[in-house]
Amino acid sequence: MAENCTHDCSSCSADCSSRDLRVPANALSSIKQVIAVVSGKGGVGKSTVTASLAAAMAKRGKKVAVLDADITGPSIPTAFGIHERATGSDQGIDPAVTKGGIKLMSLNLLSANETDPVIWRGPVIAGVVTQFWQEVVWGDIDYMFVDMPPGTGDVPLTVFQSLPVDGAVVITSPQDLVSMIVSKAVNMAKMMDIPVLGLVENYSYFQCPDCGKRHAIFGESRIDQVAAELEVPVLAKLPIDPAWAAAFDAGGIEDFPSEAMTRLSEELES
Numbered sequence: 001m002a003e004n005c006t007h008d009c010s011s012c013s014a015d016c017s018s019r020d021l022r023v024p025a026n027a028l029s030s031i032k033q034v035i036a037v038v039s040g041k042g043g044v045g046k047s048t049v050t051a052s053l054a055a056a057m058a059k060r061g062k063k064v065a066v067l068d069a070d071i072t073g074p075s076i077p078t079a080f081g082i083h084e085r086a087t088g089s090d091q092g093i094d095p096a097v098t099k100g101g102i103k104l105m106s107l108n109l110l111s112a113n114e115t116d117p118v119i120w121r122g123p124v125i126a127g128v129v130t131q132f133w134q135e136v137v138w139g140d141i142d143y144m145f146v147d148m149p150p151g152t153g154d155v156p157l158t159v160f161q162s163l164p165v166d167g168a169v170v171i172t173s174p175q176d177l178v179s180m181i182v183s184k185a186v187n188m189a190k191m192m193d194i195p196v197l198g199l200v201e202n203y204s205y206f207q208c209p210d211c212g213k214r215h216a217i218f219g220e221s222r223i224d225q226v227a228a229e230l231e232v233p234v235l236a237k238l239p240i241d242p243a244w245a246a247a248f249d250a251g252g253i254e255d256f257p258s259e260a261m262t263r264l265s266e267e268l269e270s
């Protein structure tokens with residue numbers, strides 16, 4: 001709720017754009033950069049990119065955290081092989097820590113069973129994301145990556161309004177409706193005054209391990225054209241890699257070597 005405001009701005013139709021709705025982080029947290037990883041629709045590998053980017057940034061010596069804001073489809077702990085429940089104290093909730101030192105918070109770390117469905121309405125889900133920001137003792141963090149749910153609903157709105165987001169990375173895939181879908185995600189960020197750092201095209205091609213030829217399984221890429229129309233850069237074009245997906249599912253994302261993610265982390269740091 002904003003200053004001098006008598007209602008919940010996150011769920012109203014009033015013009016609250018001029019009000020600062022950001023909420024403070026936990027008193028024991030100091031987070032320098034917050035980067036939201038978004039997508040216009042599901043199934044484009046957003047969480048895989050988020051986890052891999054966090055791992056690449058940590059390997060560069062940065063203190064990294066991942067806030068899993070995809071409350072109804074949390075998968076970040078799986079990528080890092082984290083399955084135990086989070087703990088807490090009077091100071092707040094302690095995040096899980098991966099073997100590479102990355103701090104995580106996800107609803108899966110608070111649920112009795114990882115497979116329990118989340119049957120909550122939008123405002124409740126959005127409130128949990130705010131709690132992750134306010135009540136988790138993140139400590140000193142150089143880069144926090146927020147794994148957003150797909151689309152432009154309650155949670156993306158809450159993150160953009162409530163957290164001090166420094167920029168958004170938009171994940172997409174080379175499919176027929178990519179222009180419309182990407183435009184929605186990019187335009188939402190722009191409307192919320194969030195800088196769009198660039199586009200990442202996942203599943204861009206498959207490179208034959210025998211002959212080295214690249215095949216456009218999902219059709220020829222149009223990402224350069226779309227990026228030019230939206231006036232944002234293309235940060236990366238990522239291949240279809242079954243080994244990458246397998247590493248995510250097995251909890252070994254930190255061990256998977258990815259030159260593309262290394263280059264992307266360097267791009268975001270520059």
